[in-house]
Each structure stands twice: as C-alpha cells, then as structure tokens.
Amino acid sequence: MKAFSGLIGAVALLLAGTAHADDGYRLWLRHGGETARPAPVDAPAGAPMTVAVRGATPTLRLAADELARAMPAGTMPVTVATAGDAGIAALRLPFAALGDEGYLVRTVTLDGKRTLLIAGNSDRGTLYGAFALLRHLATGGTTSTAALTSAPKVKLRVLNHWDNLDGTVERGYAGQSLWDWWTLPDLKDPRYTDYARANASLGINGTVLNNVNAKADSLTPRYIAKAAALADVFRPWGIKVYLSARFSAPIELGGLKTADPRDPAVAAWWKAKADEIYRAIPDFGGFLVKANSEGQPGPRDYNASHADGANMLAAAVRPHGGIVMWRAFVYADTDPTDRAKQAYSEFKPLDGTFADNVLVQVKNGAIDFQPREPFHPLFGAMPKTPLMMEFQITKEYLGFATHLAYLGPLFEETLAAKTGRGRETVAGVVDGSSEGHRLTGMAGVANIGRDRDWSGSTFNQANWYAFGRMAWDPALPAEPLAREWAQQTFGGDARVVDTAVAMMMGSREAVVDYTGALGLAHLMATGHHYGPGPWVSDLKRPEWNPAYYHKADRDGIGFDRTKTGSNAVAQYAAPIARQLADPKTTPERDLLWFHHVRWDRPMRSGKTLWQDLVAHYDRGVGYVAGMRRQWDGVRALVDAERWQKTADDLAVQEREARWWRDASLSYWMSVNRLPLPAGVTPPEHDLAWYRAQHFDYVPGHY
Template identity: 75%
Template sequence: MLVATAIAACAAPGSAEDGYRLWMRYPAVTATSEIDAAPATPVLAAAAAELRRGLPAGAGPVMLAPAGDPRLAELRLPTAQLGDEGYLVRRATVAGRSVTLVTGNTDRGLLYGTFALLRHLATGASIERVSLSSSPAVKLRILDHWDNLDGVVERGYAGRSLWDWWSLPELKDPRYTDYARANASIGINGTVLNNVNAKAISLTPRYIAKAAALADIFRPYGIKVYLSARFSAPIELGGLKTADPRDPAVAAWWRAKSDEIYRAIPDFGGFLVKANSEGQPGPRDYGASHADGANMLAAAVKPHGGIVMWRAFVYADTDPQDRAKQAYAEFKPLDGKFADNVIVQVKNGAIDFQPREPFHPLFGAIPKTPLMIEFQITKEYLGFASHLAYLGPLFEEVLDAQTGARRGETVGSVVSGAAEHHGISGMAGVANIGDDRDWSGSSFNQANWYAFGRLAWDPALSSRDIAREWVEQTFGSDPALVDAIIPIMAGSREAVVDYTGPLGLAHLMATGHHYGPGPWVSDLARPEWNPVYYHRGDHEGIGFDRTKTGSNAVAQYAPRLARAYSDPAKTPLTELLWFHHLRWDYRLSTGRTVWEELVQRYDRGVATVADMQRRWAALEPRIDAERWQKTATLLAVQAREARWWRDASLAYWMSLNQLPLPPGSAPPEHDLAWYKALSFPDAPGNPQ
C-alpha cells in the first residue's frame, strides 16, 4: 500500500514541474523493446541510453547502425550526401526483421538521428511512418558562455554559472551531462566555456584540467570545447614583454600553449578571441592588423585541426562619427587575408544585439572571408529573463535578409558557406543558461536556446514551425493548447521592439546594467556610451542620419540596398529612424506623422503584452500549476515594465518636441523627473 501511495503521489497532477527537463519531457512509461547499437562507441552508447529514456511504450525495435554496416548493404540507402553529421531514420527490414533504422556516416550522425526520432515521436507523429533525413547546413554550431571564473555570468539572468570552476575537475556535476544532452538534441556541437572578456588564467594548467574534465563529459554528445583567449596572455602568463603577433617569441609561446591544451584535450576546438574592443588587448596595440593576430593564433592550433573564431565586434573610440561603421571599416580591407582555419565572428547587427537593427553590412561585403554570425540568446536588451520574448523571429529575420551583394544571397547563405563555398561555417549564440533549476530563468526563455540550435542546424527553418515543435515537446501536443500558445510567442519579440524602440530606434536603455529606459542619458565620458548619441532627438525631429548627408553608413551596404536605405520613403518603417533623422511631423506611409506613429507603436507594445496576459490566463486549466504560475507572474512584471518603458520614453520625447499626445493615448503616469530619478545599481548580469 505504501508503494502504491508513493506511485500515485508521483503521478498526481499537483506534483511539481520545475522545467528542468526542458523540451525532453519523455513519457512516463517507456519502451522495453530491443535497441541494437553496434559497434559500441561512447557516442552510440549515449544515443542508445537516450532511446531507452525516451522511446514510448510500443515503439518496437530500433537499430542504430552506421551506413557502412554490412547488414545495410542490400538496402542501398541514400547516405552519401549526409556528410559527417547527417542522419537517415526510416522503417526497414534488416536481416529479416522489421526495425526503425537510424543510420548515418558517423556515430555523431546516429546521435542526431536518435534525437530527431524522439522529437518526431514527441510531436505526435507515428513511428510506423517515420521517414527523416537531414544534415546540418552550418558546420560550427556553438554556444558562447559569458561565464566568469568566479561564477558570475555577464549578461546572465538565470543565476550563476553552470560551471563550478572551484570544484572541477574532481567534482563532475550530473547536470553537465544533461546540458550536453540538451545541446545534442538540437544539434549544437560546440561550447565556449569562458567569457569573451577573458582572464589569462583560463589558459593555465589548473584551468586546462578543468576544461578537460568538461570535454570528457561532452564528448559522447558530439560537443567540442573551446576557450576564449586573452590576447595578452604571453605577457601575463609567459613573462614576455610583448604580445605582438609578429614577434617570433610570441608565436612560439602560443604554439607551446596550444600543444599543452591539446595534450589534455585532444579534440579541443580552438580559440575565440575578442581583441581591441572595449579595452581588451589586441594586435592593433602593436600596429598589427586583426589578420596578423588571428593568423598567428591559427598557425598555433592548425597542426591539431583547431580553428580561431575572431570577433569583429571592434567597439572602440575610433570613429566618433558613427559606431555602427567601425567593424566594416576595419575588416573590409582584410578580406582574403585570413588563414583558412580562421572564421570572423560578426554580430547580427552593427551595434550590439538590439531588439531590432538592420543586418550587419559585413555580411556579403567580404566574400573571401568565412563569416560566423553571432546572436545573443540571453536577452540583455529584451527584458532580461523577465519578459517573454521569443527570439526565433529575430533570428529568422536576420538570416532571411537579402544582402544585395549577389543575386539571391541571404545572410543565412553567407553564414552557411553556401554563398561562397567556404570550407568552414558557423553560428554562435551567447548562452542564456545559468544554474537556475529551469536553466534559463523561465520556460519561454528555453525556447530561445531551442530555436537557436534548430536554426543553426538549418537556417531555412521557419521560426513559427520551430515554436510549434518546441511547444508540443514542452507543454504537450494537444492541438488546442499548441494553437493557443504559438500566437503568444509569435508576437512577443515585436511587442518588446514596440515598447522599447519602435521605428528603428535603438540603444535607449539605461547605461551599464541596461535595465529599463534611459533615452535622456547624455553625460557619459564617451559619446557612443550615451543613448542621445543614437537617437539624436531634438525639438525638430528624431533619428540617426546614416545617409550621405550624415554618417553615410548606408554606403557600407550593397548599392541596391544603399539606394533604398537612403530614401525614407523606401526604407522599411521598422528601420526608418536607424537610417534617417526626420521631423516629428514627417508624414509616413501609414498616414500618421512620425510622432503619431511612435506613440501608436508604444501603445501597441503595451497592449500586446496585456493580450499575452489574457491568453495565458485562459490556459491555466491546461498547464501544470508551477509553470503556469511562474509565467503568469513574469507576464505581470512585463506588463508593468512595458508601461514604464512607454511612459518614460514618451515623457522624454514630449520634453523635446513639446507636442501633445494623439487623442486617445493616455499620458505618462509620472513626470519625466520621476523616471530619471530611478536607479538600479544591483541589476543582474552587469559586470562590476
């Protein structure tokens, strides 16, 4: 009777659902059928264990076999085009037995095929009619962890770092394995363990041993580890007087350090480097170029098959005219000068992960250089972990953007390497993962991690389709439930754009911690640290003139796009004030003036969040109490903060233009002085 009571308690509807299982919420009753996995490798063992964990009852036998297995020869399967990581899943008769076959050219392909099969079943499809085939369009699919060695996560809003650096390498938290499982399930194959604002001690023997322990855990899941490297490490660790990449002693130091790392981690992926940006050291300190620095490091790791990911985020006080032009100006002249194991990592936009900004002009502009796009999964500028903002549409919007450089070329085709047929390609996402029990601070933040992985595998996927499969795996496949949640997700990012920076406005948040509005900030030491630098609002108008009458940043885009962006009548409204400084009374295609349109969009953003609240409230009977309540609470926070953003922003704009609000639009709750007086020195994720 006690056993029966315990079982009933575990199965009761009121039992806690804390979000730990992410989208891998496998059935309570799993299959007991045979799983044939041969030959026995650590990767295939991980795949077989996942099948035992996740196959539903009645699934029947599953066979994991590489394409070269003699038993599959008579099937003549189309596996040649699958590459190293692709998979094929289908029903087949092997040696007279009907099985669900998972195959590929490598054990990693079989691992990804295993997760594809489990995703297929979790989204309500039948195993009897399974027919799946896919291979990744992008080779490097990497999470960048901005985790510091003291456990603080820069721009992290889900607790402290997942890595317990103090206890590694001895203590190996089982959660590290679950992290690897989650990443493998969506095709992520690499992890940068430490912050791009790197400490040199990350490369000391003590920390190499810690990274090696994590690499051992991740390896069976097809995940390589990478390290952010501090460019001045030869000085700080090696006692050299210089870090000049042209100095033979510096190059020798990096070769020796790379050899040391590869002895501990034979499949180490390579280095990520932030150089000459925000005070970080780099080759330009010595009159050398980014190519000089990247190529020196690339030569050090090349004998081991390693790569260098060199960030193009060169945010320095070098162009007082327009910060948005800096990366293009420094990297365009270097096209074709990087080694073949260097990939330049470019943020999706030219400023800094704003809720919306045009795609970075480097995409399409340096065709001889492989480019790796960098997205931010953690929501530094989209409400931290508190606001529901599904980022799939943001990622999709950028990847689908036409570069204009060549016919049909998109940012996605540049990133995948398809446009220029580069041998290396990549997509990086700044992780939103911490040690919170639900990994990312809320259920819906998990969807952004998921969407990044799925789009890194296939940039052509639809963000709405990704949302559907995530909801079905996370909350259940009841069509009514799924159809109710997807609209909440689909409009959520646009709502944040509306109440924080409509019509192409950007970088309007309070400085430092980036929490809440601060469009009035104008007293910081460098011009490009101040929000007023980006909106240029005054009594006459608003917006940053990036046409030839202003900074001429439009000239960094392909001619066809440059012509469109130079004309406010042809510039999309979503990017209008990014490219143009317009009078408040300038009449738009909507029939409203700039001022009227701004107010309308601020109001729309607030209204959208209220609608999200209503939709979510109606779902209470269909969702477990724990996850429903946490989301409802966070939506209440978002509604309050959306109104705060709207009211504070309008109060400030009205102080400039002296215009009344359009009829029907409510006045701000407080005066401008009240909003300016707010202070949040303890906001999370802010490096101190």
C-alpha cells in the first residue's frame, strides 16, 4: 500500500509538472498566462463581463470571441461594432482618419449605458482594435486607461513564405512547412486558424504561400484549389493570400514557345490564369515574382525590362483589384565588379515606368540579409515608384533557430536611416509619406514552420512579432516592442521581463560582432551558410566567394566602394555619398563595407583596426556568455520547458560564437601576419582544423 501511495504521489507530481509545461505554442497570445489577470480597478469585483456585437460578420464575431475569452472578470460591458452602425454613427466619433483598417477604443454611452467601445470603419479594423485592447491589458494597462486609436501606416503587411510544395522550407529553421499541400483542400489543419489569428493580432494582412523560387505547379487548378482552402480560413482574420509566380509558367503549363511579356499570347495566358485564380479566390491579393535572379526566368531572357514583365502581370490582375510585388533582388553575374550595385543599375533607370498596381520589393540592404548592411541605395532613388521593404525574419545569416538574435534593432536601424533627400527616411519611403504613394507595403520572409513553438525557439517569435508591429507603424522603436513581447510571452514578473529585454536588445549586435564587425559581411560557409568560411575563394563565380567581399591582404581589409574602387557610393544621394566616400566620415560600423583600409588604421577606440576587430569578436562571444548568466538568473521564474530550451540554445550559441571568433581570427592572422593583442586568448585550433570542417544536411538548405 505504501508503494502504491508513492506511485500515486509520483504520478501527481508528473501531472502537476505537465500542467505547468509550456511548449511556446501560444506565442504572445497567452491572455494572462498561467494565472488569471486581476480585475481592473474601474469595475466592481466579480461583475459579469459581457460583449455585445453590433453586426453579423464573421470577423466581428471573432473579435467578440477574443474579448470574451480574455477579458478579466469585472470589466465593464464591451461593444464591438463598425462606424457604419447607426447607433455608433450618432456618437460622431473621429473615424475619418482611421482609414479602412484603423481602430478606436474608448468608453462611451450607448443606448443610455456605459460601454467600452471597440470599432473601426471596417470589421477588420474592429478586430485589430480588439487585439490592441488585449495587448494594452497584457502590458499593464486597464480599461480605465484604454483610450486607444491607431491606423496602419503601411497598406500591405505581408509574410513571404519560402515554402516548397514538397513540404521543405528554404532557409526555414522551424521544421517542415506549415502547409500540408498533400491533404489540402480536404483537410484544414487547426494550425491554419491559429496562424491567421497570430498574424491578425499584429495587423499582418497578407501571406505569400509559396517560395519565390517558384514551381509552375503552384498555378495549376489542383494547387489553386488548395490555396483557395487556405484563403477561406484566413479571410475572416483579414488576411489575403498571394502566390509566387514562376515567370516561365506560360511555357511549362500553357505550351507556349515563349514567356516574352511583350507577346500578346503570353499576356493572354496570364490574363486567363488570373481570371481562373480569382474565380476560386475572389479576394486573391496578387503575385510575388522573383525574376532573372539566381537562375530564375524573367523578362531579361527576352531582352525585355523588369517593368515590361511586371506591367504585363499587373494588367492581368488589375480588373480584380490585384497587385504585383516585383522583387529587386537580381543576383546574377551581370556586374562582376560589385554585386551590391546590380539592383540599382537595373531598376533606377525604370523609375516611373511601372504600372500603378506594382510594388518593387527591395531588400533592406544591397547584398542579402546580412547581420548588418547599409540601407539599400534604391530607397530614395526611385521617387516615382512605390518601394516595398523586404526584411528577413528567418535568421539565415544570424544563427538559424538556435542563436538568440532579436531583429527589432536591425529593422529600426534600416527604417530610421536618412536617404540623403532632405529629411527623408527609409521609413518615409516605405510608408509613402515622403513621396505620396498610396500603394505601400512591407514584407517579411517568415520564420514559421511546424515546430510546436512555430519559430524554432521562444525568442525567435519576437522577430515575427516585431516585424508585424513595425509593418503597422515603421516608426515604432525596437525596445518598447521587445518589452511588449516579453510581457505577453513570459507574464508580468518584472525580473523576467527586464532580463529578457536586456538580453534581446544587444543580441543582434553580438552576432554582428562575432560574425563580422566594422562592415564585414558574407563571410559564411558556402551554400548552406552555416558557420564561418572567410577563406573560401575558389568558387566558379567571383561573387560567390567570401574573399570577394572582404578583400583582405597583407596590408589591409575591406571592399573599396569609393570612386577608386567600384564607386557604389555614387548610388546614394549626394549628402550620403559624400559622407561614405571618406573613411573619416563613414560610420565605423560600415567602414569595411565601403573602404579597404590598413590593419594599423587608428580607430575611435584608440586601438588599431586589427586590435579593434579582435575586440569586437571577443565582445560578441562575451555578450552570449552574459546572456547565459542572465537566463540562469531567472530559472526559477520561467516554466521549465521554455527555460530549458532557451538555455540549451544559448549553450549552442556560445559554442558557435567561439567557433566563428576563433576560425575568423585564425584566418585573418594567416593573411595579415599580425599577432593577437596582449592578453587575448588564442584560437583553440589552427586554421587547417577550421578549414577542414564540413557539414551536410544543414537545415533550410534545399
């Protein structure tokens, strides 16, 4: 009997532990976490909470359900409605400035009773308002302080999924694709609804379902039906679906001999295909296109321009209100002197020639989502063309899923950058305010997969969160968003929140430090991009090689992009170009991006460039070690499952940060023949050991 009682006790403990386990599935939508939120001070304790719905749309019902599930007991009655409701219109509230998706939350008297009103000009605006109120409450607010109003500054707020039809995800580090193409359209996984809900909570209103390296099969009737099933799930949450279109589809699916955008038969094929898609998906958003980049087909195959290709597709979707997002990532061997110049060279001359339902989608930097890049020179250079920002949420170059790297500071750094055209910022270009564009957009390459925590780790969720919030308002700073996310993700304990925010805010800079500070970039190993490979110099095309980007030799290091080199600085507006042309006025964080300088160049720190570079590597590794100590300090305050997963990831990150540091220093010393500064720990192995490391089956490399 005693043994049996012991067994019962053990089972009870196990079940108790399970009850408190948390695998991260709920993201930031925890609605109070493990413990109920106390009743707000402006309502009598224990008073029933009611939600009235004025209207009958599925979206209003979703808003009401979110509030009914999450609002604490004792809250005053809540009303969800749209501005067009007669009773709401009679209140004469300031809806005019909210546009189609903005919201208003405030206490009003309606039908003689006090109620907390959540409303917008559309039911989507009301849904966003409901989530805004819940965010307000989860971050310390009360209904008495809930006087909220906001409208998105960017029209299209879109996730780009690089998901393949076979279930793999290019540059995906959170498991297989969320979309089970095999069982669609018959089986609709509940995760599709949970995905849509998470995006709606951030104001994300679009998703591109398939990889930009597209297969023509995505446009066949079979796959259109599958996309339509997803669109049906997403629609009540205010999310449109888009498809990446393969430019050569008229040949592969239509039997044409050409995909020349100027050929009437090609244009007719695309018009018929668009009509077919819209019959299945009436609110289909449009096409995303990667053309003439990394071997993808495009209009330049026929001596036509990017504008010719984009405008032909734009004409096909125009009758249905669709748009085309045409990527400016044109990575080919057409400009061997400097890969960074290619997009500007091809797109700048086309400014003003794109149709008015075309957005040119531009990466934040001119190379490829590096841990740090100067802002892309196209921002500010095409005032007659709407430019859509493309950020990468998945961390292809920032440690995949295991390295903690909060990207909010990267997004903020880019958006706040001055273009050199008066007081214009990149954010002003993206949101249309500086040039008066009404069609605007921001895209994020998603980090979402089938892992239970969606993103490969708890902290990776913060990058999805920060992207969505900044897409709504590009002026939002990174640090308050980190705090918002941490409060909603970990609960209200200030010790945990403060620790998480402190870790997050320096984490991206740490990755820059241990992978390539002072403007170094593209130093990763070939193909899979896992780990360091600054020594690679024997690949077929020059710009495939890391040595092409750092140009280190006995005397110095860095890529000369001034007039004595590639003259890429000339692609920026004159004030920026003048600043970057001189190493003395170039920000040191970008120094080696624009200049080849001597190893013994004096730096602001008082050290030589070599000494300063070594210090950056050590600082990056030290920051990761510091994050491990910080996280250890809150072990008793975080649920065991998420704490342990994060602790394990941080251990991997510290080991790999040291690998990056040691391998890089070994290589630089083989080139510059300089000793390490006094007191600096030497690399663990010699250069030959690091060069001999080889890895197969790296995640996300397909």
